[in-house]
Amino acid sequence: MSTSRPVPWPAPTTVAPVHAEVSVPGSKSITNRALVLAALADGPGQIDGALDSRDTRLMADALGTLGATMTWDGDSITVVPGPLHGGEVRCGLAGTVLRFLPAVATLADGEVVFTADEEARHRPMSTTLDSLTALGADIVGSGDPDTPLPFRVVGHGGLRGGEVHIDASASSQFVSGLLLAGSRFDEGVTVVHEGAAIPSQPHVEMTVAMLREAGVHVDVEFNRWHVSPGPVRARHRQVEPDLSNATPFLAAAAVTGGSVLVRDWPQTTTQPGDQFRTILSDMGAEVEYHAHTRSLLVRGTGPLNGISWDMHDIGELTPTVAALCALATGPSTLSGIAHLRGHETDRLAALEAELTAVGCGVTQTADGLVIDPAPLHAPDGAVWHTYADHRMATAGAVLGLVVPGIVIEDITTTTKTLPDFESRWQQMIAG
CATH class of the missing domain: 3.65.10.10 (Enolpyruvate transferase domain)
Structure with missing residues (x-):
């Protein structure tokens, strides 16, 4: 059994746009x-x-x-x-x-x-x-x-x-x-x-x-x-940088109206995380790839659009994308992800439970989620449960940037793929 002890973590909230350059470790x-x-x-x-x-x-x-x-x-x-x-x-x-x-x-x-x-x-x-x-x-x-x-x-x-x-x-x-x-x-x-x-x-x-x-x-x-x-x-x-681990940082630019540049982004790759830039673009963010510096820049330009996306090939991105959809101006449908019920946890049930707890409308379908945004708030004493799932933890952190009071149940779950997530997140907010 896991020996890690839950470490509740108040997710940092920012009233200012995030502007930062970040790097992420290997895939x-x-x-x-x-x-x-x-x-x-x-x-x-x-x-x-x-x-x-x-x-x-x-x-x-x-x-x-x-x-x-x-x-x-x-x-x-x-x-x-x-x-x-x-x-x-x-x-x-x-x-x-x-x-x-x-x-x-x-x-x-x-x-x-x-x-x-x-x-x-x-x-x-x-x-x-x-x-x-x-x-x-x-x-x-x-x-x-x-x-x-x-x-x-x-x-x-x-x-x-x-x-x-x-x-x-x-x-x-x-x-x-x-x-x-x-x-x-x-x-x-x-x-x-x-x-x-x-x-x-x-x-x-x-x-x-x-x-x-x-x-x-x-x-x-x-x-x-x-x-x-x-x-x-x-x-x-x-080893290339882990593009899936970069997605919460890029999402931070989109939800705060800021800009985040990720260094050493490969021009061609087999990593599914590369598709996140297309999702961000569809949601209304500006996305630029700079080949000469091998970097990806995302700018938040305003309200996020709802999307309809088949996530079958990029299921690992679903928690971060779902967090963005909860902050969009219209409903979203994420499909092709029935297999996420057999991941670290049942990710579809987990996302439904946690997004509903902060006020978002969420309905599970046979192979995905329908997300109907509403004004979000974290009830006093509420905890964003992580289910021993690192991507649930980082999705909560993304929402916490703009929803005050979100407390992540166990931020140490991020050590599965990104051991120093907390310090990197704080450094990003600090610019």
Whole structure:
């Protein structure tokens, strides 16, 4: 179970527009994929610009438990692969650890036990476990389909691999987890998705791009990925800033009528967070990309427009976008995000509860939310609950800029992906 203690945090309110330049640390998604590939590589590698957060430390510690050597030096990590062996993998709340490492564990010589925080124990896992079993893995489940953790992967030093048909409509991580380790399977792996559209498709594209950068041969067709058997080449990687972590700061410009510039924004990227700039533009903010300085500038120009957006590929942005919609001049519809009911918490229910508590009209649909803005206020003694979800915490912070009295239940949830969020937020407000 999680050992963190709730730390109520009065969200800062500002009566003046926010004007600031900010930077955000490396992408969690890229860092954790890079760690897996480096641990499976044919020699030592280095990752620069890595994110140092709870999720990435959990991934590094887990791979260290399985046999790799991880040496941190600031935001650089040197990874020396080693023979994989058994041990306990503590997943915390990290979906990437939970869904990526069972495939790696099949290559170990020994038994690997997977445990996690209480809040993660109900996250969907059957697709990962069933697909690995179909590929020849020896897995001992918890015996409770509703609570898959803890489970054990009995590694025999390798896996047959081959073709497997899965339903990844609940999470793109089911696909990425198989692809990342697939080149080390005897027959490689062919993953065929059968079901509704895969959410967060850009994350699968990120996985494919990083595999190819490591010399792994990947063929992609519609809903079909084939990874050929072969080595993962060791390399020196540079991690992009985490664009999803940048979104609350950019939102601050939009809601206060200010301006925020985020440095080192990549010109091209597979990160879903890049789409936030289009959402901001649709809502009426001014958005400029400066290629010569690799920076993104957002200016709040007045009232925000309501939007109708399919968030299927960018579900992780939903809490921040929902906060903006609650401050818009008209209703918004966010769709394509039924899968968010299986994230750190049921994010749709959480957003409905917390936005309703501050006066916003919110209705859940089969696959999303309808948000009908109204004058917002924080009742005396009310708390914005975070549900052990970092993005719920940052969404509350965005609203707190213009709604006095919002108290975030547990701001330490942000350490999952942005350990120093509080200080960065205060520095942004201070300009």
